[in-house]
Amino acid sequence: MEDFEDDPRALGARGHRRSVSRGSYQLQAQMNRAVYEDRPPGSVVPTSAAEASRAMAGDTSLSENYAFAGMYHVFDQHVDEAVPRVRFANDDRHRLACCSLDGSISLCQLVPAPPTVLRVLRGHTRGVSDFAWSLSNDILVSTSLDATMRIWASEDGRCIREIPDPDGAELLCCTFQPVNNNLTVVGNAKHNVHVMNISTGKKVKGGSSKLTGRVLALSFDAPGRLLWAGDDRGSVFSFLFDMATGKLTKAKRLVVHEGSPVTSISARSWVSREARDPSLLINACLNKLLLYRVVDNEGTLQLKRSFPIEQSSHPVRSIFCPLMSFRQGACVVTGSEDMCVHFFDVERAAKAAVNKLQGHSAPVLDVSFNCDESLLASSDASGMVIVWRREQKGRQTPIARTYQEALWRGPCAHRWDEVEETGGIYWPF
Numbered sequence: 001m002e003d004f005e006d007d008p009r010a011l012g013a014r015g016h017r018r019s020v021s022r023g024s025y026q027l028q029a030q031m032n033r034a035v036y037e038d039r040p041p042g043s044v045v046p047t048s049a050a051e052a053s054r055a056m057a058g059d060t061s062l063s064e065n066y067a068f069a070g071m072y073h074v075f076d077q078h079v080d081e082a083v084p085r086v087r088f089a090n091d092d093r094h095r096l097a098c099c100s101l102d103g104s105i106s107l108c109q110l111v112p113a114p115p116t117v118l119r120v121l122r123g124h125t126r127g128v129s130d131f132a133w134s135l136s137n138d139i140l141v142s143t144s145l146d147a148t149m150r151i152w153a154s155e156d157g158r159c160i161r162e163i164p165d166p167d168g169a170e171l172l173c174c175t176f177q178p179v180n181n182n183l184t185v186v187g188n189a190k191h192n193v194h195v196m197n198i199s200t201g202k203k204v205k206g207g208s209s210k211l212t213g214r215v216l217a218l219s220f221d222a223p224g225r226l227l228w229a230g231d232d233r234g235s236v237f238s239f240l241f242d243m244a245t246g247k248l249t250k251a252k253r254l255v256v257h258e259g260s261p262v263t264s265i266s267a268r269s270w271v272s273r274e275a276r277d278p279s280l281l282i283n284a285c286l287n288k289l290l291l292y293r294v295v296d297n298e299g300t301l302q303l304k305r306s307f308p309i310e311q312s313s314h315p316v317r318s319i320f321c322p323l324m325s326f327r328q329g330a331c332v333v334t335g336s337e338d339m340c341v342h343f344f345d346v347e348r349a350a351k352a353a354v355n356k357l358q359g360h361s362a363p364v365l366d367v368s369f370n371c372d373e374s375l376l377a378s379s380d381a382s383g384m385v386i387v388w389r390r391e392q393k394g395r396q397t398p399i400a401r402t403y404q405e406a407l408w409r410g411p412c413a414h415r416w417d418e419v420e421e422t423g424g425i426y427w428p429f
Contacts, residue, residue: 001252001253001254001300001301062331062345062348062354063354063355065331065373065390066321066331066343066354066355066390067355067390067391068355068357068376068388068389068390068391069389069390069391069392070388070389071359071386071387071388071389072110072375072387072388072389073110073115073386073387074384074385074386074387075098075106075108075115075117075384075385075387076383076384076385077106077117077120078098078100078102078104078106078383078385079382079383079384080102080382080383081100081101081102081127081383082100082101082127082365082380082381082382082383083098083099083100083101083365083366083379083380083383083384083385084099084100084101084128084129084130084315084365084366084379085098085099085128085129085130085131085317085365085366085379086098086366086367086368086377086378086379086385087131087132087133087368087377088368088369088370088371088375088377089133089137089154090133090134090135090136090137090371091371092137092370092371093110093111093370093371093372093374093375094109094110094111094370094375095107095108095109095110095137096108096110096368096370096377096387097131097133097140097154098377098379098385099128099129099130099131099142100127100128100383101127101128101145102127102383103122103124103125103126103127103128103144103146104120104121104122104124104128105120105121105128105131105140105142105152106119106120106121107119107120107121107154107157108385110375110387115387119156119157120157121140121142121152121157121159123150123159123162124142124144124146124148124150125144125146126144126145126146126170127144127145128142128143128144129143129144129145129170129171129172129173130142130143130171130172130173130174131143131174132174132175132176132184133154133176134176134181135176135178135181136181137154138153138154138155139151139152139153139154139160139181139198140152140154141174141176141184141198142174143171143172143173143174143186144170144171145170145171145172146170147164147165147168147169147170147171147188148162148163148164148165148171149162149163149165149171149174149184149186149196150162150163151163151198161198161201163196163198163201165186165188165194166192166194166203166208167188167190167192169188169189169190169192170188170189171186171187171188171189172187172188172189172214172215172216173186173187173215173216173217173218174186174187174218175218175219175220177195177220177224177241177246178220178222178223178224179223179224179243180224180243180246182197182198182199183195183196183197183198183204183207183246184196184198185218185220185227186218187211187214187215187216187217187218187229188214188215189214189215190214191210191211191212191213191214191215191231192208192209192210192211192215193208193209193210193211193215193218193227193229193239193248194207194208195207195208195246195247195248197246204245204246204247205245205247206242206245206246206247206248207246207247207248208248209237209239209248209250211229211231211233211235211237212231212233212235213231213232213233213234213235213261214231214232215229215230215231216230216231216232216261216262216263216315217229217230217262217263217264217265218230218265219265219266219267219280220241220267221267221269221278221294222267222268222269224241224243225240225241225243225297226238226239226240226241226267226294226297226298226299227239227241227248228265228267228280228299229265230256230261230262230263230264230265230282230284231261231262232261232262233258233259233261234255234256234257234258234259234260234261234262234284235253235254235255235256235262236253236254236256236262236265236280236282236301237250237251237252237253237254238250238251238252238253238254238298238299238300238301239251239299240298240299251298251299252298252299252300252301254292254301256282256284256286256290257284257286260284260285260286261284261285261315262282262283262284263283263284263285263311263314263315263316263317264281264282264283264315264316264317264318265280265281265282266280266281266282266317266318266319266320267279267280267281267294268280268281268320277293278293278294279291279292279293279294279304279320280292280293280294280301281318281319281320281332281334283311283316283317283318283334285311285312285313286311287308287309287310287311287312288306288307288308288309288311289306289307289308289309289318289332289334289342289344290303290306291303291304291305291306291307291332291346292304304346305346305352307332307334307342307344307352307353309334309336309337309338309342310336310337310338311336311337312337313337314337314363314365314381315365316334316335316336316337316363316364316365316366317334317335317365317366317367318332318333318334318335318367319332319333319334319367319368319369320332321333321369321373322369322371322373323372323373330345330346330347331343331344331345331346331354332344332346333367333369333376334367335363335364335365335366335367335378335380336363336364337363337364338363339358339360339361339362339363339364339380340356340357340358340360340364341356341357341360341364341367341376341378341388342355342356343355343356357376357378357388359386360378360380360382360384360386361380361382361384362380362381362382362384363380363381364378364379364380365379365380365381366378366379367379373390374389374390374392375387375388375389375390376388376390
């Protein structure tokens with residue numbers, strides 16, 4: 001990876017950060033080394049002694065854990081326009097939201113039955129490219145191709161504030177600072193990353209930096225001290241985030257593949273009682289899902305392995321499974337242009353594919369688990385959002401067998417198990 005040691009400003013900023021926060025990372029690194037002594041080099045899951053964690057998950061195989069009973073529900077209120085992002089609320093089993101290129105955001109509730117669209121947030125004049133839940137789920141922030149970000153109250157759907165992009169450019173992605181939700185990071189089409197204060201509506205002084213291309217993906221580490229940003233030229237930059245001021249200091253640059261857009265970055269600390277090994281999951285239009293290991297406290301990345309998927313042009317995203325550290329193996333989930341949802345075990349040397357869900361009729365763009373992994377939501381380029389129910393032993397799950405049988409309780413509430421494939425819709429994001 002390329003570093004930025006020759007930049008005097010970066011030297012000064014990092015020198016200050018060393019005196020403040022690097023010691024805690026060094027202490028954590030020492031603890032990691034003590035924990036990982038008996039593990040194979042580069043391993044990212046708990047040791048064979050992790051019986052307590054495995055017992056919490058029932059000590060079943062990864063394939064058994066990620067077997068699905070079928071489609072639980074389908075939302076089609078955004079049909080004919082791509083849904084680039086779908087997300088369950090934090091620590092919530094039954095509430096989710098999705099944004100659409102039709103310029104709106106839907107807040108949905110799965111329980112009590114039947115699942116419903118609670119409200120549709122309207123105000124953006126062009127497509128909504130991304131959104132994020134605040135930690136307490138009372139606020140949503142959204143970014144749009146209309147060059148604005150909006151702050152919404154999830155309780156009643158009010159638009160609390162509209163904030164124009166500092167550069168007047170299309171906004172393509174956003175993420176909350178995980179510790180201080182008053183700060184949101186956005187990426188735009190003029191290659192800039194900005195840290196925005198959503199209370200004042202202004203960008204933070206020193207909280208801006210330029211990448212080599214349009215900023216398509218953002219992700220913080222769990223403590224909020226490291227930020228990664230990916231662009232449409234194939235680069236991933238790491239930044240040190242000053243917790244006190246919100247300033248960004250550029251640290252490292254990795255060229256995943258020159259000219260291949262980085263459409264998704266997902267960070268995970270892989271925390272369990274026995275292990276911690278920070279990792280990054282990246283989609284980059286290479287027909288591969290890439291897993292990187294974070295090797296130091298400046299965000300340096302080392303490729304661990306890749307998994308075959310179909311992605312050459314669409315903004316496909318992927319996630320880590322939220323309960324993976326309590327199970328045998330470790331699972332990741334990704335969308336794909338083959339209209340399927342793919343599950344991979346990152347520790348299985350051969351035949352890493354764990355499961356594949358079929359049912360979408362267009363490229364799958366995003367996936368999201370609820371907090372206990374009982375439900376998985378996926379969205380596609382034709383505007384369909386499917387909620388899948390994980391199989392539970394000894395429990396019968398009512399699943400419709402035809403599209404006609406699935407048309408129940410309103411035009412936006414469908415259940416089906418068989419979907420006629422009609423071909424994908426390209427989303428020129």
